[in-house]
Amino acid sequence: MLRHRSLRDGRGPSLLRRLGVAALILLGGRSSGAADSAAPDDDFVMDHCWRCHDGAIDEDRLDLTALAFEPDDPANLAVWIRVHDRVKAGEMPPRGEERPDPARREAFVEGLARSIVAAERAALAGEGRAVRRRLNRHEYENALRDLLGVPWAQVADRLPEDGEAHHFNKSGEALDVSYLQVTRFMDSADYAMRLAMARHVEPAARATLRLYARDERSLRNWWPRENGTLPDRLSFPVLDAHAQPDVRADRAPATSPETRDREAVGKVSSSFSDAGGYGWNGWRAPAAGRYRVRVAGYTIWVAGGGVARWFFEGQGDEKAPVYHTLLWHRPNLDEVYPGRRDEPIAVYAQGGGQTRPVGAVDFTPEPTVGEIEVFLRPGESLRTDGSRLFRTRVSGTDEQYVNPLATEDGMPGYAIQWVEVDGPLNDDPTGGSGYELLFGRLPLMPTEDPRVGVPLELVADTSAGERRGPPGFGRAATREVLHEVRSDAPREDAERLLRAFLARAYRRPVAQADVQRLLRLFDDQFGQGSGFGRSLLSAYTAALASPGFVFVDEAPGRLDDHALATRLSLFLWNSTPDETLRELADRGELGGPEVLRAQVERLLDYPKSRRFVDAFTDSWLDLRKIDDTAPSTTLYNDYELDDPLKLAAVEETRLFFAELLRADLPSRNVVDSEFTILNERLAEHYGIQDVSGVRFRRVTLPADSRRGGVMTQASVLKVTANGTTTSPVLRGHWITERILGLETPPPPPTVKAVEPDIRGAVTIRQQLEKHRANVSCASCHRTMDPPGFALESFDVMGGYRERYRAVSADAPPVRGFGLNGQAFAFHDALPVDSAGTLPDGRPFRDVREFKALLVEDERPIARNLARQLTIFATGAPVRFSDREEIERILDAAEPGRYGVRSIVHAIVQSDLFRNK
Structure with a gap:
């Protein structure tokens, strides 16, 4: 039979080669043991696959005649898994080819599945599913913060970037350990411990201080001699929403006791630099x-005068300058009125060469007092900025x-x-929790002996003149002061403290060998005269x-309670177990299903669960890449x-x-939802009305909204674009992998990428039609392109x-000015076509219909989310x-329509979570 088929094809491989591959398939199918009732049909591949996959038609196409079943080779196993999945889904053989008998196809799929499962389980029998791994740098930072009671400590940036596997930085496959890594761990640990000690040395009493704008030199720059001649950049004195020309001209004092609390400093621009605002x-x-x-503060309206000015720009391919006249508005800083709308005011913390946003408040036309709570590090100052206003970048x-x-x-x-x-x-006003873990109640005393003293970076008051507040609330600078921990029984105290410290740090019962090993290090250092503390x-x-x-x-095997506590805490807090989890583990009670469920609820309801939300979305949805690209200054200057x-x-x-997690909302919301979380700036971007202010709130979307779900959120649309153009291939590949859970292999090396045409002469869809004519490309593009086309209605932001x-295009340019005050122009090019057809033949006209088709079957959406989690x-x-x-996890969550919280609970109770 095999010989006859080879002669009939006229282009097939030799009989010996075919028999060899068939035998390998057959042996592979039977390798899972006698208990397996069926093996892959060795004739199935020859009858239904070799006609296209014999290596003779297309060198880029899979050649099954050269493919043995070698489960020890991950790449080989991955190919056979794709063969299984495509045959099971009915994608292979493709439409137009002879369809196999359903029973024969099912037998082939089941036999191949048994072979793959047996091979994987045999390979994992020794070590387990998870490769041993270290903490990633954010877990390490959180672990130090929680262990030492220093929640403000920033150590992640001190550590090398983590590798990633399967889109996450949680796998031992990618988390290497090097000399540099260990050195940075030691440096970070030392830094965090000194922070805990410094907090103990000079505990600051709670105090309140009001800082007036008229006293801040960075705000009082209304004299042209201090800041050039650009009125847009100047601050100016304001009282009760009106200008004070005499104060601005130095004909009156800047402040007086009678008007102190009403005096203000006005601005019509923001700060250009990322440092943000005015200090x-x-x-x-x-x-x-x-x-x-x-x-x-409050909002104001500043009158402006106009002057004619010329500017030029290059247009098209002609290089000749084109001149325009425009009315250039300059603020009249002596003519100020109450504001006409609200303005967002951003608040930043600045110190150590770093500026970071910590919150925002709203100013209204009426005097307003906005309030936020922030974590600050020693020596940090505050900055504020009118974040909606333009940034006067001069070119x-x-x-x-x-x-x-x-x-x-x-x-x-x-x-x-x-x-x-x-x-x-x-x-705890003494801030002693970290210090007490390190040194108990032993006293910490200043010393001048550099041999034994521990240098602690402290904040010292260096303000001159009249103090305006309690000690420490003036200008401040850091200084290093040596301290030593005093012990009357150094050896005994060291052993006692080390044992207690390791019990917390190691997340499991401490072996005596661990204590003695570190105690020998203490003895060595102490014997050299380093002092007790050092x-x-x-x-x-x-x-x-x-x-x-x-x-x-x-x-390997079932996790004990201590390992289970660590895995649970790393999952939901991105940190190490707290006291409650440790105590349950010590008593051997954590593994009970009801206890475990109660702890999941406790951890999710605690504020630290925000770490889980941030870490998971940073990797799953690539939010950590939000700054990897910037909007093109040529085409998208309005976003700069x-x-x-x-x-x-x-x-958002x-x-x-x-x-979704808090309310246990169905997983279908990942694809399409009736709500989202917005503030005014984002609502304006989406064209949604009646959302004002910087506060984020749940907003019900209009019935015909294109928004809803993750894939139409601005963050996802930005990280799936390059800042200049959008590509249905790149976005479609991202959506199929991250949202739909469909893996697509990389393109063959001989296939060139399709680049969007920024000249506007041809659309990306037209280019892809030629690209898809390549048979090797068409099969993957049938899956990737539809979601990419659906999202073409959204730009790079x-x-x-x-x-x-x-x-350049035939249409006249669209002109405007960006937030930097610079002119820009772009051309409207060809229309966007967001229609497409799903691989199963169902058509859609736009992203709304695309999402509606996807949510008709909720289980695949939930399956992908369960896999990612x-x-x-x-x-x-x-x-x-x-x-x-995974299917059992979904079955457990199905009664609640695959609620996200229910999926988390089902994962924690599953064998996948409870076994290594």
């Missing part, structure tokens, strides 16, 4: 901790920029009166860089410098997932569009042999 440099955080910040001469918010009768601005700081709001810190540093702390300790939009986009996605943008939770990929357990 309140008269105060530095006297100690690390939580502070309540209140910001007082060329000072005359080449325009305030895009200006109108013929003026422009918006804000007036800030004062900032009030209350804190630190520490529950010697014990050396031992602690070694512990915090050792496998007992850095590595996740899991033995729009940090409020970018930050709001990321926060995180809060959206947090809401997730804004809705009906036409592409181009650098399982990878994150266990640090191991979901293999072919895990599929049956």
Whole structure:
């Protein structure tokens, strides 16, 4: 029979080669043991696959005649899994080819599945599903914070970037350990412990200080001699929403006791640099901790005068300058009125060469006091900024920029009166939890002996003149002071403290050998005259860089309660177990289903679960890549410098997932939902009305909205574009993998990528039609392209569009001014076509119909989410042999329509989670 088929084809491989492959398939199918009732039909591949997959038609196509069944080779096994999946789904043989008998096809699929499962389970029998791994850098940071009571400690950036496997930084396959890594662990641990000690040395008493804008030199720059001659950049004095020309001209004092609380400083622009805003440099955080910040002010309207100016730009391919006349608005800083709308005011913390956003408040036309709570590090100051206002970036001469918010009768601005700081709001005013873990109640004393002293970076008050607040609330600078821990019985105290420290740090009962090993290090250092504190810190540093702390300790098989506590905490808090989990593990009670369920509820309801939300969405949805690209200054200048939009986009996605988790909402919401989480800036971007202010809130979407679900959120649309163009292939591949759970192999090396045409002469769809004519490309593009086409209605920042943008086209240019005040122009190019057809033949006209088709079957959406969460939770990929357990997880969550919280509970109770 085989010989006859080879002669009939006239192009097949030799009989010997065919028999060899058939035999390998047959042996592979029977390798799972006698208990398997069926093996792959060795004739099935020859009858239904070899006609196209014999290596003779297309060198880029899979050649089954050269493919043995070698399950020890991961790449080979992956190919056979794809063969299984495509045959089972009915994709192979393709339409138009002779269809196999259903019973014969089922027998082939089941036999191949048994072979694959048997091969995987045999390979994992020794070590288990999860490769032994270390903590990633964010887990390490959180572990130090929680262990030492220093929630403000920033150590992740001190550590090398983590590798990734299966889109997450949770797998031992990618988390390597090097000399550099260990050195950085030691440096970070030492830094965090010194923070805990410094907090203990000079505990700051809670105090309240009001900082007035008129006292801040960075705000009082209304004299041209201090800041050039650009009125847009100047601050100006305001009282009761009106200008003070005499104060601005130095004919009257800047402040007086009678008007002190009503005096304000006005601005019509934002800060160009990412440092953000205008500094309140008269105060530095006297100690690390939580502070309540209140910001007082209101919005204003500043009259403007216009002057004619010329500017030019290159147009098309002609290179000749084209001149235009425009009315250039300059603010009249002596003519100020009450505001016409609200303005968002961003708040930043600045210190150590770093500026970070910590919150925002709203100013209204009426005097407003906004309040936020923030964590500050020692020595950090505050900055505020009107984040919606334009950023006066000057290019060329000072005359080449325009305030895009200006109108013929003026422009918006804000007036800030004062900032009030209350804190630190520490529950334990001594801040002693970290110190007590390290040194118990042993006293910490200043010393001048450099041989034994531990240098601690402290904050010292260096303000001159009259003090405006309690000690430590003036200007501040850091200084290093040596301290030593005093012990009357060093050896005994060291052993006692080390034992207690390791019990917390190692997340399991401590072996005597561990204590003695570190005690010998203490003895060595102490014997060399390093002193008690330094010697014990050396031992602690070694512990915090050792496998007992850095590595996740899991033995093959069923996890014991301590390993289960660690896995649970790393899953839902991205950190190590707290006291409750440790106590349950010590008593051997954590593994009970009801106890485990109660602990999942407790962990999810605690604020630390936000770490899980952030870490999971950063990897699953690539939110960590939000800054990898910037909008093109040629085509998308209107998005340049729009940090409020970018930050709001990321926060929407995180809060959206947090809401799905909190309310146990069905997984279908990942694809399509009736709501999202918005603030005013993002709502404006989406064209949604009646959302005002910086506060994020749940918003019900209009019935005909294109938004809803994750894939049409601005953050996802940005990270799946390159800043200049969008590609249905790249977006479609991302959606099929991250949202639909369909893996597609990379293109053959001989196939060139399709690049969008920014000249507007041809659409990406037209280019892809030629690309898909390649038989090797068509099969994958049938799956990837439809979601990509559906999302073509959204630009590189997730804004809705009906036409592409181009650098040149027949249409007249669209002109405007960006947030940087610079002119831009682009051309409307060809119309966007967001229609497509799913692989099963169902057509859609736009993204709304596309999402509606997907949610008709909720289980695949839930299956992908369960797989992604399982990878994150266990640090191991979901293999072919895990599929049956994933289906059991889905069965458990099905009664609640696959609620996200229910899926988390089902994962934690599953064998995948409870076994290594």
